[in-house]
Amino acid sequence: MSIEVRHICKRFGAFTALDDVSLAFPEGELVALLGPSGCGKTTLLRVIAGLEPPDSGQVLFDGEDASGTHVRERRVGFVFQHYALFRHMSVFDNVAFGLRMKPRRERPSEAEIRRRVMALLELVQLDWIADRFPSQLSGGQRQRIALARALAVEPKVLLLDEPFGALDAKVRKELRRWLRRLHDELHVTSIFVTHDQEEALEVADRVVLMHRGRVEQVGTPEAVYHHPATPFVYDFLGSVNRFEGRVEETGLRVGEALLPHEAPFPAGEEVVAFARPFELDIVAAESGQGMPARVARVLVFGASARVELEGEGEPGRRFEVELPRERCAALALSPGQPVRLVPARLRVFAAH
């Protein structure tokens, strides 16, 4: 089922959670709503589910207005951030709940329920703990049971609120790959909320970036990562080096330094420029190019090295550069050493 939201606004007292949000979620896609906490992503998810009524705007399921449809009838599967498993019921009863709540004439027989619940538990690879209670499960197991329970009613849409938020790093990584595989098997239109950019970029077909109740950018993970539409998106999607300066005829003037740049801005315009750690190069101090800086720390992990630097004459200013290991060795960097930074690529936005 495809979902569309049109001009959704939602306020909580003086706080604007959603400010005129319009989005389309095509059938069968796995979409991530990504943003910092308080950006409105969870509110949007709850509005789509029907758990929160919007102040204005419409939610459309398959092109039909669902605003008047009760949560019960929306046929959404919702996985809550803290799972919300029924603590007094066994795993089996939790998963069977949705089927047992169906109106009598639609309700499957108890034998059929048993068969379907066990099939779902097999799908989430937890058929061996059907008799346990939620408090006897690990975080990752609860998460998968919550998912099985949501899938039991054969939802047309699957909504997940910070599905991996409460898990430790290793389990998170496993589960999100598993979720991706599961989605490829089931092809249910799915939306998940996260504040973790890595998670969104790795799992989703498409990423919606939200900030202060508004949509900043929508696109494939590659598109939003490589072509961020706004400074916020650039900043949010990974480590970044920021330069503030003014456009001149020959380049970008940042303090004393002149950086090469080809963005279509008229001379004299105040701008903000960004470069990812791997888009900066370190050259010898005598070369006279780029920004002067001083090496603070060199960290070598695996194939690449991360160099942390301090702006020359600006002790509070930090830079981060990622270099191939060999290049780092060739430069023979040591803490305190003066060098210069040259961006291979700069992404420039007008300063406000």
Add this chain to the structure above:
Amino acid sequence: MDAVAALPIHEIPVRRIAVRPVTAEPAWVRRALIALALAFFGLFLLLPLAAVFVEALRKGWAVYLAALVEPDALAALKLTLLAAAIAVPLNLVFGVAAAWAIAKFSFRGKALLLTLIDLPFSISPVVAGLGLVLLFGGSGWFGAWLAAHEVKVLFAVPGIVLATVLVTFPFVARELVPLMQAQGREEEEAAVVLGASGWRTFWHVTLPNVKWGLLYGVILTNARAMGEFGAVSVVSGHIRGQTTTLPLHVEILYNEYQFSAAFAVASLLALLALVTLVVKHAIERRGDFAALRRGSLK
């Protein structure tokens, strides 16, 4: 192979030195505190309770039983059980509704409601009784109307039931509000998303989560309903065999210097209270056991 020789050096058992844990008090402090608590408990709780039973049986079992099966005593027992049988279900329903509203929704005047629920705790029962007199008495607000329709509230059974309901108002809600607040709304939301109606959500999700707290609240309500004296005394009119509950009956007997009968009836009240406490204890253990089975007390 020699077991000790197989152990690495640092695991060879060394002579244990008795070390007092740094957080524990010296033994004499602990003993003194326990003795003090027990002495206090014995002197102020156990002794008076024992005295009631001793006095009740002073003139033998025959007199004791005679005092209990005497018609006025039986009428008082019946009235007491009736008042409790009405007050407990009423306050059960009200308590669940109020706790549900307070814990799961936000609305104007919520803090006020929460404070007002406690009013019967903080106010003297005599004042509560007087309030009823002012409302339903002959010259009270509804007095004239009631008299015109020949409805008798004061100095009759309805007044006693009202007074009992009033003083036992907060117990169920007080037990449930913190419990429900701690549990939040997520499980109910999950149930509704899965297609459960409001009633079935309450029945299958909300109620099972609070059932032990609810039973506990009911038991407390019941204990107070049967033991209430002040408010009931004001509205009762003390008509023997008609508007006296067990506590009032005890007072009447005592004032008439029928000490053995007074203590016999008092012992019956005490027994009702003891049964309540035993049931409460059993329920608490059952609740702990259920929680243990689900692994939440591990």
